[in-house]
Each structure stands twice: as structure tokens, then as C-alpha cells.
Amino acid sequence: MLHTQTHAPCAEAPAADDFAAILVEQTDRLLTREVTAACLREADAGAFPAAAWQAVCDAGLPHALEPEEDGGVGLDVPAAARILRRAGFHALPAPLGEDMMARALWSAAGGAPVDGLVTFAGGLWPAARLCAAPLPAVPWAGVAAHVLVALSDDAGERLILLPRDAYAVETRRNLAGEPRDALSIAGEDLGRYPSRPWSSAAGADGLSAYGAFVRAQQMAGAMERCLGLAVAYANERKQFGKPIGRFQAVQHMLAVAAGESAAAAAAAEVAAAAFGTSHFAVAVAVAKARCGEAAGKVAEICHQVHGAMGFTREHTLHVFTRRLWAWRDEFGNETLWQQRIGRAVCAEGGEALWPRLVALRTAGGFA
Incomplete structure (x- = not known):
């Protein structure tokens, strides 16, 4: 787990920019070690890189944007964005960006900390639509423990956290071989799943x-x-x-x-x-x-x-x-x-x- 306190008690705390630079360097080392040619070939063939993902989780990277009181790292967004750019630089074949962002949004909406991999579906969906037709191109829905979805109904907009047993998956892949699954929600009672009031910063784009x-x-x-x-x-x-x-x-x-x-x-x-x-x-x-x-x-x-x-x-x-x-x-x-x-x-x-x-x-x- 990455921590913001990396100095000795009597030392002066490093500046935020210095810490971000250290964090990026650590991320580079980790991804250089874990994202090997063999890892990329296996991911291309459809295998999830479990060992690389475990190393990423052990470093605390998916929790980068969660506040420290919720067990996260508490980074600011520009610093976390630099981590995502390094993930792109190394072609990490795992949903670090989706997991990091879903946790940040759920936490900001007042949701409790979540165990397991979390991804999210794009858009802002009418509640009736969610159960009527599959949600397209949900990244890594098949290996996620939860999927975060934004919905709107008569009560307003909210985020709903769907556990893995709440949906069925039809596996699809993009040009890079990454899973972009079609997700069908089982049943029509969405009220049984955790949800939080939420207002999109981008309107209908959700x-x-x-x-x-x-x-x-x-x-x-x-x-x-x-x-x-x-x-x-x-x-x-x-x-x-x-x-x-x-x-x-x-x-x-x-x-x-x-x-x-x-x-x-x-x-x-x-x-x-x-x-x-x-x-x-x-x-x-x-x-x-x-x-x-x-x-x-x-x-x-x-x-x-x-x-x-x-x-x-x-x-x-x-x-x-x-x-x-x-x-x-x-x-x-x-x-x-x-x-x-x-x-x-x-x-x-x-x-x-x-x-x-x-x-x-x-x-x-x-x-």
C-alpha cells in the first residue's frame, strides 16, 4: 500500500510535487517489472493478468483517489492522472483507471469502501432502460466484483453499485483485445442494491x-x-x-x-x-x-x-x-x-x- 507519510518523524515532509514524482517513479518501476512481453501476449489471448493486477493492488494504486479516512491514499487528481498516463505508457492490460475512478466517485457520493475490482459503465441511464436492454462496452465487467452505473428516475440522479451476481455478461473485446462486455441486469428490483444520490458534472453524459x-x-x-x-x-x-x-x-x-x-x-x-x-x-x-x-x-x-x-x-x-x-x-x-x-x-x-x-x-x- 502506498502511503502519503514516507518520511522519518523528524524529517520535513516532502512537497506535494516531490511526492507525486516519487509515486510516478514507483509506478514506473512496478509496471516495468510486471507488464512483460509475456504478460501482454497472454492478455492479448484473453487471459486476465492476475499477477500484475495483484501487484498493482498491493501498491494501493486503485485507491489513489479515495480519502485516507476511507482507507485510500488521498492523492489529488493531477497526481493520480500521472499514474494513469504511466499505465498507458506501459499498456497495463488491466482496469486501473476504471477501478480508481469508480472508487473515487462512489466515495465522493458517500458510499462505503468496496472490496474487489470495481469498474463502471458509461452514460446516464433511465432506470427503466437498465433492465430492458444490455449495457454496451462495459470494461472488464466479467472479472469485476462490482459495476458502478449512473441512473436517473423520478427521484433524480444516483449511482448504483451492482454486485457480480446482479448481471450477466456477454464477453466482447476491443481492437486491443481488452474486454468490453455487454452487461444484462438480472431482474427489475434495482432498489435492493447500494445506491447514492449523485449529480453528474457533465449532464447527460454522466x-x-x-x-x-x-x-x-x-x-x-x-x-x-x-x-x-x-x-x-x-x-x-x-x-x-x-x-x-x-x-x-x-x-x-x-x-x-x-x-x-x-x-x-x-x-x-x-x-x-x-x-x-x-x-x-x-x-x-x-x-x-x-x-x-x-x-x-x-x-x-x-x-x-x-x-x-x-x-x-x-x-x-x-x-x-x-x-x-x-x-x-x-x-x-x-x-x-x-x-x-x-x-x-x-x-x-x-x-x-x-x-x-x-x-x-x-x-x-x-x-
């Missing part, structure tokens, strides 16, 4: 906004890894007697990819800084749209730099590009979130646009 937040962080990390692989390959692969990275055309492509990756990371950081504020709905829309757009360009360029080598299963690149292609569409693609941005701007009026941009810039620490 939990999709929080899923988009997780995917934006993961994509930012995966793009960083793809770019690193492409730069390393360009410096190693020789053509006409010199590394291809010395050719101006290749340098230009890598520069474009680096710019896209940096812009995506900045948007993800702004969304993390805006979490829990009135700016979150727009910030997460910007982050998911920008990261989704960048993901396509970065994946394309990195495959171009690698040539035919990058398309083989033996090379590492596809592990990350397949996740980028899958994640950009999950919890809403860039078109959907761009529409959300447009509607928010139109609703506020043109004179509010510049103050909104300044507020987002300040929230992200770019003032």
Missing part, C-alpha cells in the same frame, strides 16, 4: 465524461511511448549508410508526432486540474477530442517511421497503437466531444468564450 477522462490520460501515456519507440528506431535503422533519423523527411514526421503528443498531454493535464470544478465538462471534452485526434496522427506517423517492421506482431509498437485506435472511440470519439464543446460555447454566448479559455488555461497551470 459517467461517460469520467471514462473519457481516463482514456485521455491513457492515450497521452501511450503516445509518449509510441514516440519514444519511433525515435529510437529512427536512430538505429540505417539506410544509405546513415540512420534514417538524419533524413529531413523523417525528422519532420517525428516533429509533427512530438507536437501532437505534447498538445494531447497538455489537454489531459488541464482536464486533471479542472476535475471537480465547473470547468470540468468542457475541459474533459477538450482533452478527449484532442487526445483522440492526436492518437490517430501519432499512430500513423510511428508506423510510417517503422515501415513494415512496425506492423509485425513481434514488434512492440502494435501493443500501443492498437490501444490508441481503440481508446479514441471509447466513451465517445472526438466528434462527439467536439459537439459538446460547440454546444457549451453556443449556450454561453460568444462573449464568454475568451474568459472560458483563460479559465481553462489558468486551471491547467499555463498562466
Whole structure:
């Protein structure tokens, strides 16, 4: 378990930024050790990485956003977001983001601590709809102990925590081989399951906004890894007697990819800084749209730099590009979130646009 008190009693407490940096370094070491090529191959074939997941749980990472009084680590969201970016960087084939976010939302709504893996379904669902048709593309529902769902009825909006015996699962997978299951709720008596009043920070998008937040962080990390692989390959692969990275055309492509990756990371950081504020709905829309757009360009360029080598299963690149292609569409693609941005701007009026941009810039620490 990770703890916020890592110093000797007589020592001065490290600054929050220092602790976050230490935590990211610890996470990197853990994931480097646990997310091996064999682990990724087994996950690709449909096996859940139980050993890697146990190591992640032993480190307390799923509890990063839960308050210390509930047995959590009590990190702030920007620090936790850095952990999610490292999970994307290492292509962790397990639902760390879903578990971390579901626990944080349930705890913030006043729910009691939960044992076992927790995931969540995107959207805000009418109560009658939940029992009428399967919920689509629920990440890792088949291996989760609970699924968190946002619903609305005559009493208002609330979060409901469904135990594993409350639903049946039809296993489906995304392009990266990750489970995105169809979930059918057994029976129609939802009142027997734990629930808490809740108000979505993103209106009708409900939990999709929080899923988009997780995917934006993961994509930012995966793009960083793809770019690193492409730069390393360009410096190693020789053509006409010199590394291809010395050719101006290749340098230009890598520069474009680096710019896209940096812009995506900045948007993800702004969304993390805006979490829990009135700016979150727009910030997460910007982050998911920008990261989704960048993901396509970065994946394309990195495959171009690698040539035919990058398309083989033996090379590492596809592990990350397949996740980028899958994640950009999950919890809403860039078109959907761009529409959300447009509607928010139109609703506020043109004179509010510049103050909104300044507020987002300040929230992200770019003032």
C-alpha cells in the first residue's frame, strides 16, 4: 500500500510535487517489472493478468483517489492522472483507471469502501432502460466484483453499485483485445442494491465524461511511448549508410508526432486540474477530442517511421497503437466531444468564450 507519510518523524515532509514524482517513479518501476512481453501476449489471448493486477493492488494504486479516512491514499487528481498516463505508457492490460475512478466517485457520493475490482459503465441511464436492454462496452465487467452505473428516475440522479451476481455478461473485446462486455441486469428490483444520490458534472453524459477522462490520460501515456519507440528506431535503422533519423523527411514526421503528443498531454493535464470544478465538462471534452485526434496522427506517423517492421506482431509498437485506435472511440470519439464543446460555447454566448479559455488555461497551470 502506498502511503502519503514516507518520511522519518523528524524529517520535513516532502512537497506535494516531490511526492507525486516519487509515486510516478514507483509506478514506473512496478509496471516495468510486471507488464512483460509475456504478460501482454497472454492478455492479448484473453487471459486476465492476475499477477500484475495483484501487484498493482498491493501498491494501493486503485485507491489513489479515495480519502485516507476511507482507507485510500488521498492523492489529488493531477497526481493520480500521472499514474494513469504511466499505465498507458506501459499498456497495463488491466482496469486501473476504471477501478480508481469508480472508487473515487462512489466515495465522493458517500458510499462505503468496496472490496474487489470495481469498474463502471458509461452514460446516464433511465432506470427503466437498465433492465430492458444490455449495457454496451462495459470494461472488464466479467472479472469485476462490482459495476458502478449512473441512473436517473423520478427521484433524480444516483449511482448504483451492482454486485457480480446482479448481471450477466456477454464477453466482447476491443481492437486491443481488452474486454468490453455487454452487461444484462438480472431482474427489475434495482432498489435492493447500494445506491447514492449523485449529480453528474457533465449532464447527460454522466459517467461517460469520467471514462473519457481516463482514456485521455491513457492515450497521452501511450503516445509518449509510441514516440519514444519511433525515435529510437529512427536512430538505429540505417539506410544509405546513415540512420534514417538524419533524413529531413523523417525528422519532420517525428516533429509533427512530438507536437501532437505534447498538445494531447497538455489537454489531459488541464482536464486533471479542472476535475471537480465547473470547468470540468468542457475541459474533459477538450482533452478527449484532442487526445483522440492526436492518437490517430501519432499512430500513423510511428508506423510510417517503422515501415513494415512496425506492423509485425513481434514488434512492440502494435501493443500501443492498437490501444490508441481503440481508446479514441471509447466513451465517445472526438466528434462527439467536439459537439459538446460547440454546444457549451453556443449556450454561453460568444462573449464568454475568451474568459472560458483563460479559465481553462489558468486551471491547467499555463498562466
